[in-house]
Amino acid sequence: MTTTPARLVRADPGPPYEITFDGRPVPALPGQTIAAALWAAGIVAWRTTRQGGAPRGAFCWIGTCHDCLATVNGHPNRRACLTPARPGDAITTQNGTGHDDLAV
Numbered sequence: 001m002t003t004t005p006a007r008l009v010r011a012d013p014g015p016p017y018e019i020t021f022d023g024r025p026v027p028a029l030p031g032q033t034i035a036a037a038l039w040a041a042g043i044v045a046w047r048t049t050r051q052g053g054a055p056r057g058a059f060c061w062i063g064t065c066h067d068c069l070a071t072v073n074g075h076p077n078r079r080a081c082l083t084p085a086r087p088g089d090a091i092t093t094q095n096g097t098g099h100d101d102l103a104v
């Protein structure tokens with residue numbers, strides 16, 4: 001029998017559920033953050049910078065760097081590394097400040 005981290009700590013996660021990233025279904029497990037669910041699905045970038053549009057994703061994983069900002073259910077600037085995924089969450093790529101629709 002293969003030993004896994006979940007088996008070592010006798011974890012018994014609840015059933016998986018689904019979130020979406022730019023409309024694409026992404027599986028998530030209870031307790032996962034949005035960043036963890038995206039990474040597990042092979043998605044490592046979900047934001048672009050204001051200057052130059054460079055791709056960004058999770059970097060520090062502790063809420064300090066703000067590289068992981070995402071738009072969650074229409075709300076920009078959510079730190080994906082700290083925000084728990086919830087069933088049905090719609091995550092979308094955040095370009096720039098996430099407030100382009102407010103530009104004057």
Ligand code: FES
Binds near residue numbers: 057059079
């Ligand atoms: S990865 Fe640094 S704040 Fe989320």
